[in-house]
Amino acid sequence: MSQFDALYQEAQKYIPGGVNSPVRAFKQVGGAPVFFKKGEGAYVYDEAGKRYIDYVGSWGPMIVGHAHPEVIETVVETAKNGLSFGAPTVSETELAKRVLELVPSMDQVRMVSSGTEATMSAIRLARGYTGRDKIVKFEGCYHGHSDSLLVKAGSGLLTFGEPSSPGVPADLTQHTIVIEYNNPEAVKAVFAEYGDEIACVIVEPIAGNMNCIPPQPGFLETIRECCDQHGAVFIIDEVMTGFRVGKYSAQGLYGVTPDLSTFGKVIGGGMPVGAFGGKKAIMDHLSPNGAVYQAGTLSGNPVAMAAGIKTLELISKEGFYEDLSAKTDYLIKGITDVFAKHNRPLSTNHVCGMFGLFFTEGEVKTFSDATRSDIDFFQKFYHGLLDEGIYLAPSAFEAGFLSSAHTYEDLDETIAAMDRVLTKLD
Numbered sequence: 202m203s204q205f206d207a208l209y210q211e212a213q214k215y216i217p218g219g220v221n222s223p224v225r226a227f228k229q230v231g232g233a234p235v236f237f238k239k240g241e242g243a244y245v246y247d248e249a250g251k252r253y254i255d256y257v258g259s260w261g262p263m264i265v266g267h268a269h270p271e272v273i274e275t276v277v278e279t280a281k282n283g284l285s286f287g288a289p290t291v292s293e294t295e296l297a298k299r300v301l302e303l304v305p306s307m308d309q310v311r312m313v314s315s316g317t318e319a320t321m322s323a324i325r326l327a328r329g330y331t332g333r334d335k336i337v338k339f340e341g342c343y344h345g346h347s348d349s350l351l352v353k354a355g356s357g358l359l360t361f362g363e364p365s366s367p368g369v370p371a372d373l374t375q376h377t378i379v380i381e382y383n384n385p386e387a388v389k390a391v392f393a394e395y396g397d398e399i400a401c402v403i404v405e406p407i408a409g410n411m412n413c414i415p416p417q418p419g420f421l422e423t424i425r426e427c428c429d430q431h432g433a434v435f436i437i438d439e440v441m442t443g444f445r446v447g448k449y450s451a452q453g454l455y456g457v458t459p460d461l462s463t464f465g466k467v468i469g470g471g472m473p474v475g476a477f478g479g480k481k482a483i484m485d486h487l488s489p490n491g492a493v494y495q496a497g498t499l500s501g502n503p504v505a506m507a508a509g510i511k512t513l514e515l516i517s518k519e520g521f522y523e524d525l526s527a528k529t530d531y532l533i534k535g536i537t538d539v540f541a542k543h544n545r546p547l548s549t550n551h552v553c554g555m556f557g558l559f560f561t562e563g564e565v566k567t568f569s570d571a572t573r574s575d576i577d578f579f580q581k582f583y584h585g586l587l588d589e590g591i592y593l594a595p596s597a598f599e600a601g602f603l604s605s606a607h608t609y610e611d612l613d614e615t616i617a618a619m620d621r622v623l624t625k626l627d
């Protein structure tokens with residue numbers, strides 16, 4: 202029994218499954234989801250007023266912490282001038298400029314309202330630009346829930362044990378080729394077979410939807426080479442990694458240049474913003490200049506732009522990522538030591554502000570490695586931590602996130618709580 206059972210039951214009367222995005226439903230860990238009322242810095246507070254140290258951060262966007270005073274101020278001030286015009290505002294140019302400064306692979310960028318929209322639109326643009334239909338994606342990578350991309354797509358579907366979704370016509374997914382993540386040979390093989398039919402390859406530069414799996418050396422580089430050889434568009438989906446793993450995102454970190462990039466999450470600082478952009482020669486094919494259609498009533502919404510501009514200003518400060526990275530290193534080392542002390546298997550991956558805990562032995566490099574994680578153990582561990590006031594993502598296939606608001610005291614408290622929970626489970 203959870204204190205949120207009543208709220209959850211009420212929600213389920215009116216909302217399918219009681220939630221507006223499936224993984225929130227706690228299906229993998231069991232019980233009613235926590236209903237939140239407030240967030241401040243590294244903390245979230247539930248409807249009963251209990252405080253949790255938060256490692257979800259709204260699934261990534263809250264990199265400067267919840268309700269950052271400067272972000273809230275600009276949002277409130279902007280809202281006073283009206284919520285939406287459906288016409289140009291200078292805030293759109295300002296956010297575009299700021300994003301392009303940080304992502305030199307892009308000459309131009311278009312704003313949308315979610316990561317799903319960004320990747321869906323980038324795929325359409327790649328197909329329109331090349332005049333080809335086939336797309337290549339990787340097992341366990343999630344790129345939003347548009348039809349073509351909803352094949353072997355990681356966490357949400359994994360949590361529910363479905364490889365794909367009913368309602369997606371086979372006629373559509375036949376154009377989607379799925380190969381193993383971190384396997385350069387598979388990339389070469391798919392190009393050898395389908396070469397000139399491939400419109401694009403889309404990849405998470407660090408897989409963050411089958412927990413956290415960084416790219417092996419040579420993997421992203423091989424995709425780049427194959428796309429060049431065959432005239433295919435290379436799309437790096439930075440919806441999760443963008444401005445999360447470094448000021449210049451994952452492409453900056455690994456020194457790989459895509460043709461198109463997609464963004465979401467951090468770019469809106471908690472407001473609904475997505476973006477896609479790339480080389481001008483490709484972006485020129487987009488409506489109204491070109492024939493590839495894409496649009497959005499609320500795209501470039503001024504309040505959302507204001508939150509994005511301020512968030513990007515805050516992350517651009519000297520030392521921001523060094524600090525975030527040091528904190529994540531500290532947390533992961535602490536967790537690793539605690540698991541070793543209790544003789545529990547644990548494998549970890551982390552890159553700057555994102556991390557993955559796998560309850561298994563050995564390195565985790567692919568989707569099938571990730572699925573070895575002990576889910577029965579995770580359920581008990583999860584609820585133990587929830588009682589302790591530590592909020593992790595309610596699925597073993599989701600990455601964890603830190604914010605600049607987390608202090609070393611918060612991290613020590615988290616590590617000590619894990620120690621107590623493991624003691625109870627011994």
Ligand SMILES: *Cc1c(COP(=O)(O)O)cnc(C)c1O
Pocket residue numbers: 315316317318320343344345346405409410438439440441442465466475
């Ligand atoms: C979250 C995510 C998406 C989808 O973004 P939404 O805003 O949830 O539609 C796409 N790609 C990646 C890599 C993501 O992590």
